[in-house]
Amino acid sequence: MTSSLPTPSINPALDPVFAFLQSSYALAESTWTKIPGSAMIGRYIRSSHRNDPGRTILEIMLVLWAIRTLLQSRTRSGDENYVKLSQKEIDELIDDWIPDPLVETLSSNEVNELANLPVIQGPSGPKPRLVNNGGKQVTNLASYNFTGLAGDERITSRAIETLRKYGVGSCGPPGFYGTIDVHMELEQNIASFLGTESAIIYSQAFSTISSVIPAFCKRGDIIVADRGVSFAVHKGIQVSRSTVRWYDHNDVKSLEDALESVEREQIKKRLPLTRRFIVTEGIFENDGAMVDLPKIIALKHKYKFRLCLDESMSFGTVGRTGRGLTELYNVPATEVDLLVGSLATGLCATGGFCAGTKHVVDHQRINGTSFVFSAAMPALLAVSASEGIHILTHNPTKLTTLHENTCIFRSILDKVEGIHIPSHPASPLIHIQLVGGETKLAVPPSSPIGLRRKVNLTLSQLPKLSNPQSVLPGNPVQFDIEAEERILQEVVDEALSQGLLISRAKRLRGQEVVEPRPAIKIAITNALTRKEVEKAAATLKNAIVKVLNKRKK
Amino acid sequence: MSYPTSSSSTSHSSSPSPIAIPKGHTKSKSILKHPMRDAASYLTALSQADADARAAAARKNRFADTNSDAGSTHSFMTTSTSTSKSSSSTSIEYDDRNVQNLLSADIAHRYDELDNSPYSSEEQALHQFNFKHSEFGHCADESYRFTSAWKPNTPVINHLDEDPSYYILLTTYFSYLILIVLGHLRDFFGKRFHSHAYKHLMPSNGYAALNSDFDSFYSRRLKARMDDCFSRPITGVPGRSITLLDRASDDNNTTLRLTGTTSRALNISSYNYLGFAQAQGPCADAVEEGIRRYGVSACGARLEAGTTDLHNQVESLVAKFVGTQDAVICSMGFATNSTTLPALVGKGCLVISDELNHASIRFGVRLSGANVRTFKHNDMESLESLLREVISQGQPRTHRPWKKILLVVEGLYSMEGTLVDLPGIMKLKQRYKFYLYVDEAHSIGALGPHGRGVADYFSVNPGSIDILMGTFTKSFGASGGYIAGSKPLISRLRVRSHAGCYTESMSPAVLTQIMASMASIMGVRPPAVGPGIVTTVSEEDDNSNKLTLTINPASSTGPISADTYIHPGPAPASSLPSWLHLPPYTLSGSEGQTRLRRLAFNARYLSRGLNKLGFITYGHSDSPIVPLLLFHPGKMTLFSRLMIARKVPIVVVVVGYPATPLVSGRARFCLSAAHTKQDCDSVLRACNEIGDAIDLKHGIPVKERWTLDEVIARAVELVNMNILPFEYSKTPFEDKTGFKAFSKHLSPQGTHFAPPLLQIKEDSGEIFVLSQTPAILAYIGPKLGLGGSNEYEHATINQLTLTALDLSNEAHDVHHPISNSLYYEDQKPEAKRRAEDFRENRIPKFLTHFETVLQNNSSGVLVGSTISTADLTLFQVLDGLHFAFPRRIGALRKSGEYTHVFQLYDRVKDELKDYFGSKRRREYSMGLYRDYPELDQE
Known part of the structure; x- marks a missing residue:
C-alpha cells in the first residue's frame, strides 16, 4: 500500500524498536500480498479512499461496530437492568438467600378434607361400599356413572378379551408404534356415532381440551369465550396465548355483543384476517347450565367464527342416545368445528376425543401436544369405550331412564328453600348452591381475580356492563367461599350418615381464573330405580333442611 | 412426486413398506x-x-x-x-x-x-417369536446379564459431542435445502394449477385458514415424504416382537391405506424396558382378576369419589418402591407433569429447566406462570453460572429475591439417551438451595441395580431429591404417572394439583398392572405364617427395621450417609391386596432381578457394539435408549424402510427435525429385558449391513473398529472388561476375553477349566495358553516388572497373591455358601449367616494380616520397594469388597486399624486413575463380587 516508513535516527536507543517494527511491517506486507486477490482489495480500498475519504472513516466505524456486536456476550448481562456484582458479593447473596418452603403446610380444613375423603371399597357403581364407614353400602350420586356403564358385564368381558390379546400398556406414543388397531376403531366409532368425518382420541379427558385449543389458536388469533367455562378450558386458553374476549356466562346477547365488538375492532384497525373461535361448553362443568346450541351456531355463521364446543359433560349424558348436545338440539355435529368430549365421563372408560373434519383431526396428530407427547391409551380402555358407544347406540332406554331420574330428582329438590340450582332441568349433572349471603358488587375490571371476602356495598356502586377484555363479569356476585363450603360439607356429611354418597364440587381455590361458587355436585345415574332416586332426593332434602335450620338457630 | 429412491414398480409390490430395494436384493x-x-x-x-x-x-x-x-x-x-x-x-x-x-x-x-x-x-x-416367545424372549445364559450402577467418583460420560465430519454436516444441510426449495416450488405451482388441493390452507369464505400453508410447510413437504415410517399402526402386544398392520400408499403418502395384511417384526422401539408388555403371565392374570373385581373405571376425580382402596394401595406401594414417604398417582404421564408443576410454582418463582426437557414439563411450566430459564443440556458449569446469576440478580426489574427456585431435569433423556449428572446436581443443590424435580419417566425401573431409577443408579438417597416424578407406561407396561416425595409435599399436591379434582382417576385395570409388575421387581416379603419360616422372616424384618432406623437419624446429622442410597427392600405382603396372586418366582424377586439384569446387559451391549462397529451413538452406555445418528433426512427414511424390509423385519423409530436439531436426525432403539442377546445380534447385523450400504459409519477410526462377528462373539467382554497388571505397567496387550478362539479351550472337551485365559505368543511364533489367575500373575509379573527383584521376592509375592485371592474366594462364597451351582436366591438364609461371619471375622482377619505385612515393610507396599502383582491383587480384592460390602469396608476404613492397607489401596487407585476414568474399565457385574445390600452392614 503506502511505501515503508523512513527511519531517521532520533534516538539511537530506539533503533532496535524501529528495526523490529520495520521487519514486522515487512512481514505483514509480504503475507498480505500472498493472499490471493489481496491486490484487488488493496486497489479497491485505495481508490475508494481517494474518491471519498469520509467513506473510509464510515466504513471503519461500521466494521468496528460489527465486531463489537459480534463479541458482545449474548447473556442478559447486556441488559441495562443487569447489576454487575463481584464474585464475593454474589457469594454473599447466595448465602443470604432463603427460599420459601417448597409447599405450604396444609390447613386444618385441608387435613380434614383429605382424611375424610370417601374411599370406595371394591368396584365403583350405583351402590358401592365405603372404606370410611366400615364397608357399609351407600347410594352413589357422586361418581360419573350417568348411563350406568360402570361394572357393565359386556364391557368387563370385552376388556378382559382385549387384555388377553393386547396386554395393558401401549408402551409408546401414537407416533412410535402406539397406534393400535383398537384406537383406530374407537376413533371410527366416535366419528360415526356423532356423524363427523373423523375423530382423534387423547389418553386423558382433562388434557384433551387444554391441548386442542392451543393446537389451533396461536398468538394473534381471537378467542371469544364464556366466562363460566371449566378449569381445563381456561388452561387451554391460557396456553394458547391468543387474544381473548369474554362474554357473560351462558348469555347469547352478551356473546353477540362480544362478536360484534371483535368485528368492529378488526374493521376499524384494519387487522389482517386471523383465526377466530368461540369457545364454550355444552353443559358447564362449573354449574350444570346448558348452552343454546342453535343460537350459538347461528351467531358463529353470522360472524364467521369457528366453534369449539367442550362436550365433556354432555357427551353420553344428553340426547336420545347420548350423542350429546348436537343430538339434543338436532343440530348436525358437522356444524361444530371442534367437538371435544370425554370418554371418562360419558362412557366410564378413560380419555377424551376431538371430532371434526379430517383436516381438523389430522392437524392434531402432529400438533396436539398431549396427543403427540403422551403414551397412547391402553387398548383395553379403548375397547371399553367402543363397547360403551355400542351399548348406548343399541339401548336408547338408558338415556330415557337417566332423563326420568333427573326429572324426579329435580322435582323434589327444586322445592327446597335456601338453595339454588343453576343447572339446566335436562342436565343430569346438578349443582346445588346456597342462597342468601351474597351481594352484587361492581368491581373495576383491573382488580385481582377471585375476591374472597365479603365487602360492604355502598349505594353509589352500581352494576356495570361487563368488559369483554376482562374475565370478570361487570357485576360479579360476592360470596363467602369458606363459610359456604363449610355448610355444604355439613350437608354432604349428613347425607353420608344417612347412606347417600354425594360430594362437594372440589375446586382449586386460589388457582381458579374465576372462583366458581361453592356447590354440591350431583351426578344422576340411570342405574338406580325410580324409588331409589326418590329416596336419595328426600335424604338430601332432609339433610339440607336440617343443616340450614341448625344454622338459623 | 416420488420418493428420493423409489422406482415406479415398487408401489405395486406387496412388500410391507414401499421400499426401493426389493427384498431379494438386500445384502442380507x-x-x-x-x-x-x-x-x-x-x-x-x-x-x-x-x-x-x-x-x-x-x-x-x-x-x-x-x-x-x-x-x-x-x-x-x-x-x-x-x-x-x-x-x-x-x-x-x-x-x-x-x-x-x-x-x-x-x-x-x-x-x-x-x-x-x-x-x-x-x-x-x-x-x-411366532410362538411362545413373541412377547418375552427366552434367554437362559447367565453371562448375558449385567447390573446397572454408577461407579462412585467417576464422571458421568454422556456421548453427545461426537461431531460428524464437515462433509456430513454440509451434505445434510444441502439435503434440507433441496427439500425446502422443492417444497416451495411445489407450493408455488400447486397453488396456481391445483388450487382445490390447497383450499384448506388458504383463507376462504371469510374464514382464515385453519392451518396456514406456512405453518404446515414442514409437515406437508418434509414429514409427508416419510409418513410411512411414522405412526405405523399395530395390533397385539408391543413386546419383544410387534405385529404391524401393513400399509401402502398409491399417492406418495398423501393417504396411507391398510392393505389388510399384517407382518410380525422384531420390536426395538416400544418403551417396554422390563418387558412387562405381556398378555400372558402373572401380571396379566392379576389384571384379569382386577377387572373382574373392580371393573374398568373408577368413575370420577380422585377428590370426588373417584378413589378406591386400590388407588391408596398403589400409592403406598409406589412410595415404598421409590423410597420416599408418600406418593400420588395420576392417570396420564403427560398430565403428571403438566398438572403438578403449576401446583408447585407460580409468580415470583423461577424454574430452571434443562434445554432438552420434555414437552410436558414445558407445558406445565407455561401454565404455572413462573419465570423460566434454561441451561445447556446436562452441563453443570452452565447450570452453576446460571444459578449464580439468577440468585444474585433476583427477579427481573424489581431485583426482589426469588420466592423459590425449582430445577427440573429428566433422569434419562428419551431422545438423547443421556443420563442426568445427578452427583453434580446434588453438589450444587447444597450450595444453591434450589428445589430439585427429577422426571424419571424413562429411568424408573430401567436404571439402577434394583431398578429404582437414577437415585438408585447413582446411589443417592431418594429422600434428598425433593420431587421424584415417574411414569408407569415404560417399565411397568401400564399407563399414567406418579409424584413421590415427602408427606407434606404429597398431601399438598393432592389438594392443589389440577389432577386431584379435575382429572379422571386411574383405571383399576391399570392399577393392578402397576401393582403386579412393581411387586415382581421388588419381590414380596412373605407374611409370617408357619413356625418354620418365622425365624428367617423375623430376622429379615429386624434387618430392615435396623436399616430404616439408621437412615433417619443419619439424614439429619451425618451428611455422608444421608447421601447414599439405601435399598428399600422387598414389598411387605400387606401392601398387596389379598386377592392378588403371584407365582413364587415372582414373589421372591428373582424374576424382577433377572429382568433388570437382562435389560442392563442388552443396553450396554447394543450401544457399545454399535460404537465398535463404527457408528455414532449418543448417550450413556447404561441407557436402554440408544440413538444411532443418521444425519441425512433421506437416510432416515431409507434406514427405516430397509430395516422393515429385512427377512426378520425390525421396526425402528426415526426422529428428525423438529424433535432433534436439524443436522442430527437419528434412529432410536429402545431395549427391553424381553430381548435376547440374539435379538441384539440381529439389530447389530442389520445396522452393520445397512450402515455399509448407506454410509452411516462415521464414528471411531476404521482401525479401532471391530467386525460384526467379533462384536457378536465378544459381547460379554464388551460389557465387562478387566486387565489390571497390563494397565498398571502400561503394557500394550490385546484383550480378547470371550473371543471365539478361546471358546475351544473352555468347552467341555477343552484343555482349560475356566476363564481367565492368557494367550502368549512367543518370539518363536509358538502360542501357548495359560489359565488360573495366580498362574497367570506369576507368569506375567516378572515380565511386566511387577514380580519383585529376586527369586525370594518373587516367591513371597506369589504367596501373598494367593492369600489375597483366598479372601476373594471367600467373598464369592458368601453369596453361594452351599454350592456354586445353586442360585443365590435359593440359599439366601445361609448366605446371610455366612455374610455376617465374613464381615465380622474373616475380612478383619485378612486385613490384619496384610496390615502387619505392610507395617513390617517400611516402603508402603507388600514386598520389596515397588508395586507388585501382590499389591495389585490386594487392591483388586479390596476394590471388589468396596463394591460388594460398601458399608462394612467404609466402617473398617474409618476404624483406623488398617491405615497401611487403605493407603496402599488409595495409592494404586490414584496411579490407575486414567484407567478408572476410561471406557476400558470393567464394571462389576453380578459375578465374583455382588452388591446385595442385605448382606452388608457396618
Missing part, C-alpha cells in the same frame, strides 16, 4: 447363508421351547382351516373370533379373520422351510 441374503453357531448354548436351551412351538404349529395348522378352535389354548385364535365381529361393524379396511388365515399360511410356509434347511440364527429368531 449372502450373510444369512452362514448360520451363526457361536450362541450354541443358547440355542440348546431353546430346543425344548422350539419342540413345543412345533407341536403347537402342527395343531394350529390343523385348526386354521376349520377356524373352529375357540377353545384352543392358543391365545391368538381365541381372541380373533371376537375381534372380527367388532371390526365388521366399522369401516376400517381390514378384516381380522383374513389376517388370521394369512398368518397361519405364512407360518406353515416358514415351517416347511425350516424342515428342509438347517437353522440359521435369524430364522431361529423369527420362528421363536
Whole structure:
C-alpha cells in the first residue's frame, strides 16, 4: 500500500524498536500480498479512499461496530437492568438467600378434607361400599356413572378379551408404534356415532381440551369465550396465548355483543384476517347450565367464527342416545368445528376425543401436544369405550331412564328453600348452591381475580356492563367461599350418615381464573330405580333442611 | 412426486413398506447363508421351547382351516373370533379373520422351510417369536446379564459431542435445502394449477385458514415424504416382537391405506424396558382378576369419589418402591407433569429447566406462570453460572429475591439417551438451595441395580431429591404417572394439583398392572405364617427395621450417609391386596432381578457394539435408549424402510427435525429385558449391513473398529472388561476375553477349566495358553516388572497373591455358601449367616494380616520397594469388597486399624486413575463380587 516508513535516527536507543517494527511491517506486507486477490482489495480500498475519504472513516466505524456486536456476550448481562456484582458479593447473596418452603403446610380444613375423603371399597357403581364407614353400602350420586356403564358385564368381558390379546400398556406414543388397531376403531366409532368425518382420541379427558385449543389458536388469533367455562378450558386458553374476549356466562346477547365488538375492532384497525373461535361448553362443568346450541351456531355463521364446543359433560349424558348436545338440539355435529368430549365421563372408560373434519383431526396428530407427547391409551380402555358407544347406540332406554331420574330428582329438590340450582332441568349433572349471603358488587375490571371476602356495598356502586377484555363479569356476585363450603360439607356429611354418597364440587381455590361458587355436585345415574332416586332426593332434602335450620338457630 | 429412491414398480409390490430395494436384493441374503453357531448354548436351551412351538404349529395348522378352535389354548385364535365381529361393524379396511388365515399360511410356509434347511440364527429368531416367545424372549445364559450402577467418583460420560465430519454436516444441510426449495416450488405451482388441493390452507369464505400453508410447510413437504415410517399402526402386544398392520400408499403418502395384511417384526422401539408388555403371565392374570373385581373405571376425580382402596394401595406401594414417604398417582404421564408443576410454582418463582426437557414439563411450566430459564443440556458449569446469576440478580426489574427456585431435569433423556449428572446436581443443590424435580419417566425401573431409577443408579438417597416424578407406561407396561416425595409435599399436591379434582382417576385395570409388575421387581416379603419360616422372616424384618432406623437419624446429622442410597427392600405382603396372586418366582424377586439384569446387559451391549462397529451413538452406555445418528433426512427414511424390509423385519423409530436439531436426525432403539442377546445380534447385523450400504459409519477410526462377528462373539467382554497388571505397567496387550478362539479351550472337551485365559505368543511364533489367575500373575509379573527383584521376592509375592485371592474366594462364597451351582436366591438364609461371619471375622482377619505385612515393610507396599502383582491383587480384592460390602469396608476404613492397607489401596487407585476414568474399565457385574445390600452392614 503506502511505501515503508523512513527511519531517521532520533534516538539511537530506539533503533532496535524501529528495526523490529520495520521487519514486522515487512512481514505483514509480504503475507498480505500472498493472499490471493489481496491486490484487488488493496486497489479497491485505495481508490475508494481517494474518491471519498469520509467513506473510509464510515466504513471503519461500521466494521468496528460489527465486531463489537459480534463479541458482545449474548447473556442478559447486556441488559441495562443487569447489576454487575463481584464474585464475593454474589457469594454473599447466595448465602443470604432463603427460599420459601417448597409447599405450604396444609390447613386444618385441608387435613380434614383429605382424611375424610370417601374411599370406595371394591368396584365403583350405583351402590358401592365405603372404606370410611366400615364397608357399609351407600347410594352413589357422586361418581360419573350417568348411563350406568360402570361394572357393565359386556364391557368387563370385552376388556378382559382385549387384555388377553393386547396386554395393558401401549408402551409408546401414537407416533412410535402406539397406534393400535383398537384406537383406530374407537376413533371410527366416535366419528360415526356423532356423524363427523373423523375423530382423534387423547389418553386423558382433562388434557384433551387444554391441548386442542392451543393446537389451533396461536398468538394473534381471537378467542371469544364464556366466562363460566371449566378449569381445563381456561388452561387451554391460557396456553394458547391468543387474544381473548369474554362474554357473560351462558348469555347469547352478551356473546353477540362480544362478536360484534371483535368485528368492529378488526374493521376499524384494519387487522389482517386471523383465526377466530368461540369457545364454550355444552353443559358447564362449573354449574350444570346448558348452552343454546342453535343460537350459538347461528351467531358463529353470522360472524364467521369457528366453534369449539367442550362436550365433556354432555357427551353420553344428553340426547336420545347420548350423542350429546348436537343430538339434543338436532343440530348436525358437522356444524361444530371442534367437538371435544370425554370418554371418562360419558362412557366410564378413560380419555377424551376431538371430532371434526379430517383436516381438523389430522392437524392434531402432529400438533396436539398431549396427543403427540403422551403414551397412547391402553387398548383395553379403548375397547371399553367402543363397547360403551355400542351399548348406548343399541339401548336408547338408558338415556330415557337417566332423563326420568333427573326429572324426579329435580322435582323434589327444586322445592327446597335456601338453595339454588343453576343447572339446566335436562342436565343430569346438578349443582346445588346456597342462597342468601351474597351481594352484587361492581368491581373495576383491573382488580385481582377471585375476591374472597365479603365487602360492604355502598349505594353509589352500581352494576356495570361487563368488559369483554376482562374475565370478570361487570357485576360479579360476592360470596363467602369458606363459610359456604363449610355448610355444604355439613350437608354432604349428613347425607353420608344417612347412606347417600354425594360430594362437594372440589375446586382449586386460589388457582381458579374465576372462583366458581361453592356447590354440591350431583351426578344422576340411570342405574338406580325410580324409588331409589326418590329416596336419595328426600335424604338430601332432609339433610339440607336440617343443616340450614341448625344454622338459623 | 416420488420418493428420493423409489422406482415406479415398487408401489405395486406387496412388500410391507414401499421400499426401493426389493427384498431379494438386500445384502442380507449372502450373510444369512452362514448360520451363526457361536450362541450354541443358547440355542440348546431353546430346543425344548422350539419342540413345543412345533407341536403347537402342527395343531394350529390343523385348526386354521376349520377356524373352529375357540377353545384352543392358543391365545391368538381365541381372541380373533371376537375381534372380527367388532371390526365388521366399522369401516376400517381390514378384516381380522383374513389376517388370521394369512398368518397361519405364512407360518406353515416358514415351517416347511425350516424342515428342509438347517437353522440359521435369524430364522431361529423369527420362528421363536411366532410362538411362545413373541412377547418375552427366552434367554437362559447367565453371562448375558449385567447390573446397572454408577461407579462412585467417576464422571458421568454422556456421548453427545461426537461431531460428524464437515462433509456430513454440509451434505445434510444441502439435503434440507433441496427439500425446502422443492417444497416451495411445489407450493408455488400447486397453488396456481391445483388450487382445490390447497383450499384448506388458504383463507376462504371469510374464514382464515385453519392451518396456514406456512405453518404446515414442514409437515406437508418434509414429514409427508416419510409418513410411512411414522405412526405405523399395530395390533397385539408391543413386546419383544410387534405385529404391524401393513400399509401402502398409491399417492406418495398423501393417504396411507391398510392393505389388510399384517407382518410380525422384531420390536426395538416400544418403551417396554422390563418387558412387562405381556398378555400372558402373572401380571396379566392379576389384571384379569382386577377387572373382574373392580371393573374398568373408577368413575370420577380422585377428590370426588373417584378413589378406591386400590388407588391408596398403589400409592403406598409406589412410595415404598421409590423410597420416599408418600406418593400420588395420576392417570396420564403427560398430565403428571403438566398438572403438578403449576401446583408447585407460580409468580415470583423461577424454574430452571434443562434445554432438552420434555414437552410436558414445558407445558406445565407455561401454565404455572413462573419465570423460566434454561441451561445447556446436562452441563453443570452452565447450570452453576446460571444459578449464580439468577440468585444474585433476583427477579427481573424489581431485583426482589426469588420466592423459590425449582430445577427440573429428566433422569434419562428419551431422545438423547443421556443420563442426568445427578452427583453434580446434588453438589450444587447444597450450595444453591434450589428445589430439585427429577422426571424419571424413562429411568424408573430401567436404571439402577434394583431398578429404582437414577437415585438408585447413582446411589443417592431418594429422600434428598425433593420431587421424584415417574411414569408407569415404560417399565411397568401400564399407563399414567406418579409424584413421590415427602408427606407434606404429597398431601399438598393432592389438594392443589389440577389432577386431584379435575382429572379422571386411574383405571383399576391399570392399577393392578402397576401393582403386579412393581411387586415382581421388588419381590414380596412373605407374611409370617408357619413356625418354620418365622425365624428367617423375623430376622429379615429386624434387618430392615435396623436399616430404616439408621437412615433417619443419619439424614439429619451425618451428611455422608444421608447421601447414599439405601435399598428399600422387598414389598411387605400387606401392601398387596389379598386377592392378588403371584407365582413364587415372582414373589421372591428373582424374576424382577433377572429382568433388570437382562435389560442392563442388552443396553450396554447394543450401544457399545454399535460404537465398535463404527457408528455414532449418543448417550450413556447404561441407557436402554440408544440413538444411532443418521444425519441425512433421506437416510432416515431409507434406514427405516430397509430395516422393515429385512427377512426378520425390525421396526425402528426415526426422529428428525423438529424433535432433534436439524443436522442430527437419528434412529432410536429402545431395549427391553424381553430381548435376547440374539435379538441384539440381529439389530447389530442389520445396522452393520445397512450402515455399509448407506454410509452411516462415521464414528471411531476404521482401525479401532471391530467386525460384526467379533462384536457378536465378544459381547460379554464388551460389557465387562478387566486387565489390571497390563494397565498398571502400561503394557500394550490385546484383550480378547470371550473371543471365539478361546471358546475351544473352555468347552467341555477343552484343555482349560475356566476363564481367565492368557494367550502368549512367543518370539518363536509358538502360542501357548495359560489359565488360573495366580498362574497367570506369576507368569506375567516378572515380565511386566511387577514380580519383585529376586527369586525370594518373587516367591513371597506369589504367596501373598494367593492369600489375597483366598479372601476373594471367600467373598464369592458368601453369596453361594452351599454350592456354586445353586442360585443365590435359593440359599439366601445361609448366605446371610455366612455374610455376617465374613464381615465380622474373616475380612478383619485378612486385613490384619496384610496390615502387619505392610507395617513390617517400611516402603508402603507388600514386598520389596515397588508395586507388585501382590499389591495389585490386594487392591483388586479390596476394590471388589468396596463394591460388594460398601458399608462394612467404609466402617473398617474409618476404624483406623488398617491405615497401611487403605493407603496402599488409595495409592494404586490414584496411579490407575486414567484407567478408572476410561471406557476400558470393567464394571462389576453380578459375578465374583455382588452388591446385595442385605448382606452388608457396618
